[in-house]
Amino acid sequence: MKASKTRTEARHVVEALNTISKGRMVMDWNEITAGANPYVVMKTSNIPGKSVLEIPGLIFGDKHKPVSRIGVGMTLTESVIELASAMKLDLIIVHHPVADAASSGGVPFADYLPLYGLALIEMHEAFHGLHPGLTLLHGHHKLKTDISFGGIPGNVLHKGIALEEVKTTGDILARIDGLMGRDIDLDLLEAERAIRGEATIEEATLANPAQLLSGKLDSAVKHILHFFPHTGFSLEHLELALQMYPETDTIIVSISRVREDHAFVKYAKEKELNFIVGNPHSVEILENGLPLAYALEMLLPEVEIFLLRERITAVPLKEVGHQKMVEYGREMAETHLVSGQPLAVQIN
Secondary structure, eight states, X not given: OOOOOOOOBHHHHHHHHHHHTTSOSXXXXXXXXXXXXXXOEEEOOSOTTOOEEEOOEEEESOTTOBOSEEEEESSOOHHHHHHHHHTTOSEEEESXXXXXXXXXXTSOHHHHGGGGTOEEEEOGGGTTTSOSHHHHHTTEEEEEEETTXXXXXXXXXXXXXXXXXXXXXXXXXXXXXXXXXXXXXXXXXXXXXXXXXXXXXXXXXXXXOOEEEEXXXXXXXXXXXXXXXXXXXXXXXXXXXHHHOTTXXXXXXXXXXXXXTSHHHHHHHHTTOEEEEXXXXXXXXXXXXXXXXXXXXXXXXXXXXXXXXXXXXXXOGGGOOOHHHHHHHHHHIIIIIISOOOOSSOOO
């Protein structure tokens, strides 16, 4: 008699993620109250009520929930939830921390996710620093990584050395452009512009290409510092890093961006250092999401894994091409939002 297949449950997915993260996942909620897991981190700008506690683990759902289809994404939004519903996924794993309402269309998880039978796991800081892919995409081997530089959790600094085939800043830019498939995204955008009749649509990944902000395209590259400005990395941190690694000739910032007039760039020019802005946050689904998805597939071969990639576009309001929706939007604005007419139902 053939043995029955053991079913995969949400708890098995957390166990797989714990293997992938080398023991960083919250396996027991007592870890939170005991302060035993350093990857449970409060993130706050000190705006009342807007902080979030990162908890790498099962955030919503029964740990014994059967799981056969998993979606791996970066940030939970109502669009991701609706796509997961349409695809009949059982569980979503997102990189970034989630919060009631902010990540679920303005409503609590408990009112939304059960409608679609969805469980939810987050990782974020528990996933950072586990693989060298992000640095390899940017043309260097990481020699050292500090995921709490300056004592700030999540403030990541990589010290790297250029790959053998990477000799100049131009090589880094060409490498990023080729590996990330920008030509495919450009073709897709041009087709969308033509189909929608909206010639000036912009798309998030293409609007933020890799750029050289200090140095020349033929400037030599060997010793690299790579960090992420949105993690709290300051000019003082950069000065300290350069004291620690005085051989540095090239600075790369990625995921988040800085502009030409930023203090980082001015400082790099003063020190005659190359300064490159690499991939934007909008392609982290490929940098971090794709390796995680393949690792899960290897550990849970009986489960189908899907990559959930959001595509964000922008178009000037005057160029919105779908005439029926233009008429709808104008009517709602003129009749109900601007005219001062009373609401159909007035709540006192």
